[in-house]
Amino acid sequence: MTRTPLxxxxxSIARATDLFGDAWTALIMxxxxxxxxxxxxxxxxxxxxxxxxxxxxxRLVEEGVLIRERYQERPPREHYRATPKGxxxxxxxxxxxxxxxxxxxxxxxxxxxxxxLGCGRDTTPVSACAHCGExxxxxxxxxxxxxxxxxxPGTRVLGPLLAAREDRREDTREDTPEAGRPAAV
Amino acid sequence: MTRTPLxxxxxSIARATDLFGDAWTALIMxxxxxxxxxxxxxxxxxxxxxxxxxxxxxRLVEEGVLIRERYQERPPREHYRATPKGxxxxxxxxxxxxxxxxxxxxxxxxxxxxxxLGCGRDTTPVSACAHCGExxxxxxxxxxxxxxxxxxPGTRVLGPLLAAREDRREDTREDTPEAGRPAAV
DNA sequence: ATGTTAGGTTTCCTCAGGGAACCCGGCGAG
DNA sequence: CTCGCCGGGTTCCCTGAGGAAACCTAACAT
Numbered sequence: 080m081t082r083t084p085l086x087x088x089x090x091s092i093a094r095a096t097d098l099f100g101d102a103w104t105a106l107i108m109x110x111x112x113x114x115x116x117x118x119x120x121x122x123x124x125x126x127x128x129x130x131x132x133x134x135x136x137x138r139l140v141e142e143g144v145l146i147r148e149r150y151q152e153r154p155p156r157e158h159y160r161a162t163p164k165g166x167x168x169x170x171x172x173x174x175x176x177x178x179x180x181x182x183x184x185x186x187x188x189x190x191x192x193x194x195x196l197g198c199g200r201d202t203t204p205v206s207a208c209a210h211c212g213e214x215x216x217x218x219x220x221x222x223x224x225x226x227x228x229x230x231x232p233g234t235r236v237l238g239p240l241l242a243a244r245e246d247r248r249e250d251t252r253e254d255t256p257e258a259g260r261p262a263a264v
Numbered sequence: 265m266t267r268t269p270l271x272x273x274x275x276s277i278a279r280a281t282d283l284f285g286d287a288w289t290a291l292i293m294x295x296x297x298x299x300x301x302x303x304x305x306x307x308x309x310x311x312x313x314x315x316x317x318x319x320x321x322x323r324l325v326e327e328g329v330l331i332r333e334r335y336q337e338r339p340p341r342e343h344y345r346a347t348p349k350g351x352x353x354x355x356x357x358x359x360x361x362x363x364x365x366x367x368x369x370x371x372x373x374x375x376x377x378x379x380x381l382g383c384g385r386d387t388t389p390v391s392a393c394a395h396c397g398e399x400x401x402x403x404x405x406x407x408x409x410x411x412x413x414x415x416x417p418g419t420r421v422l423g424p425l426l427a428a429r430e431d432r433r434e435d436t437r438e439d440t441p442e443a444g445r446p447a448a449v
Numbered sequence: 450a451t452g453t454t455a456g457g458t459t460t461c462c463t464c465a466g467g468g469a470a471c472c473c474g475g476c477g478a479g
Numbered sequence: 480c481t482c483g484c485c486g487g488g489t490t491c492c493c494t495g496a497g498g499a500a501a502c503c504t505a506a507c508a509t
Contacts, residue, residue, distance in 0.1 A: 090375055091364025092294050092357055099360065102285045102497090109277050112402055118456050128498045133457060154506045156455065164367055166402045170391035171359040172277055173400060175284065178356060179276025182349055188411035190275055196404045198396040206355035207392040211383040215358060217297055217351045219381045226373035287466090303487050313467045318488060339475050341486070 098142055099168070103127055103135055105175060108161070108168050111145060116158040144168070173204040283327055284353070288312055288320055290360060293346070293353050296330060301343040329353070358389040 099105060106125055110116075115124050118136070122129050136159055139145040144165040150158050161168075173193070180189040195202040206215045213219075284290060291310055295301075300309050303321070307314050321344055324330040329350040335343050346353075358378070365374035380387040391400045398404075 090294075091361045091368060092290060093364075094368045095360040095364035096287065096290045100285065100287045100290055102281065105277060105281045105285055106275075109275075113407055119454085122456095128500095129457070130459085130499095131497055134496095154455075161402070167363055167366065169402045170389075170400070171356065171363060173391050174356040174359045175280040176276045178352055179278075179280035181352065183276060183279045184412050190410050190412045192408045192410045193400070194406045194408055195393045195395070195398070195400060196406065197398045198393060200393075200395050201408070202400065202405070203394040204355075204391045204400050205394050206358050206389045207397065208380045208383060208385075209388040209390050210385050211380070212392065212397045213380070213382045215355070215378070215380060215387065215389050217346070217354045220387070221379045221381065222298055223377045223379055223386070225375050225377045227369050227375045304485085307487095313469095314488070315468090315490085316466060319465095339486080 095171075098138075098144070099171065101135075103131065104139070105172065107132075107135055107139065108144070108165065109172055111159055111161050112166065112169060112172070116160060118157070118159075121159075139165070170204070170206075174206065177204050280356075283323075283329070284356065286320075288316065289324070290357065292317075292320055292324065293329070293350065294357055296344055296346050297351065297354060297357070301345060303342070303344075306344075324350070355389070355391075359391065362389050 103125065107121060107127075110121055110124055115121055118129075118132065121127070121136075122132050125132070127135075136145065136147070140147055140159070142164075143162055145159045146162055147157055147159055150156060176191070176193075184190070192201045193204065194200070207213060208215055288310065291312075292306065295306055295309055300306055303314075303317065306312070306321075307317050310317070312320075321330065321332075325332055325344070327349075328347055330344045331347055332342055332344055335341060361376070361378075369375070377386045378389065379385070392398060393400055
């Protein structure tokens with residue numbers, strides 16, 4: 080929770096991880112996105128301590144990933160729903176699930192299937208290139224500095240944590256040259 | 265680390281989360297997959313405590329996600345490389361990064377770009393249906409019980425934690441009726 | 450008036466994570 | 480041949496996050 084200098088870091092993975100890199104958040108989002116939205120239901124379903132659940136939910140609400148809504152006045156009842164920002168975490172869940180399926184499913188097969196309503200078939204989610212639709216792998220991609228990165232040219236760049244940590248080592252660069260100018264492609 | 269009854273649970277997300285749901289693992293995998301593979305380099309780059317780094321690495325090796333390799337004999341030097349199982353975590357990283365880019369990139373744009381070597385363009389990773397190639401969203405998919413799930417019919421099913429937790433509350437269902445019959449689409 | 454349910458909050462305890470120091474084998478330099 | 484350094488960890492102590500369980504406050508329901 081406040082292991083969080085990560086949030087300031089020039090790496091979108093680190094930023095996402097700051098929220099998502101904890102034991103429960105992924106499971107909470109899974110539940111909320113699949114219809115388990117009330118406090119008690121979540122607590123039961125996950126077996127999470129109520130204290131921690133409350134903390135996670137309010138963090139997720141702060142972050143704009145969930146909203147707390149009163150869905151009934153008498154008696155007053157609340158639930159948590161995903162915002163668009165929260166719904167867009169779905170690909171992360173799909174990727175985690177796909178990986179878990181591939182490497183941990185028993186002989187019986189995976190515990191759940193995803194039916195794609197568009198084509199009507201049980202699907203396997205793949206990470207694809209938005210342009211050509213081909214699957215993306217470690218082998219067929221490279222990481223390059225982006226416009227928002229304050230990183231030197233040589234740095235491998237999926238996430239230059241070094242940059243944001245440089246306070247701890249001012250022997251390294253503090254040049255930060257006009258944080259725009261990417262290493263023009 | 266041993267908050268881990270999760271690993272036994274009938275949900276691939278929970279299984280994946282058991283490994284991946286911690287502050288550092290995603291970042292370690294990011295680094296290893298992008299070429300930061302030695303202990304000291306990882307420790308520096310991440311700013312992680314050496315103790316925890318050692319623990320994470322040996323866990324990842326145990327799990328078959330990384331292998332420890334001697335890449336030079338004199339002086340003896342080791343590094344960590346991703347196995348195929350480890351490389352297949354790439355989609356998870358891409359999904360996290362994409363989400364971070366969409367919601368946390370400053371006005372300057374995202375800190376890094378992914379170039380797809382197949383089509384030569386900077387790409388945006390999308391979670392697509394392996395059959396029809398269309399993007400998968402919360403709205404155009406449903407979750408159904410899979411062959412490996414020991415879950416009742418009504419249960420929403422991306423991850424029935426209840427099943428594995430029912431030891432703790434035998435007041436609830438122990439019926440588990442013919443664990444198949446999905447809520448037919 | 451008594452109980453129950455939803456939605457939390459509080460208290461106490463334990464153990465994982467951070468920081469920093471320490472350790473060990475293998476060099477390479479003087 | 481001794482000194483010191485580097486890579487790759489391990490050990491120690493301390494703090495703080497997470498778990499368990501009890502408690503609290505409406506708002507009904509009987």
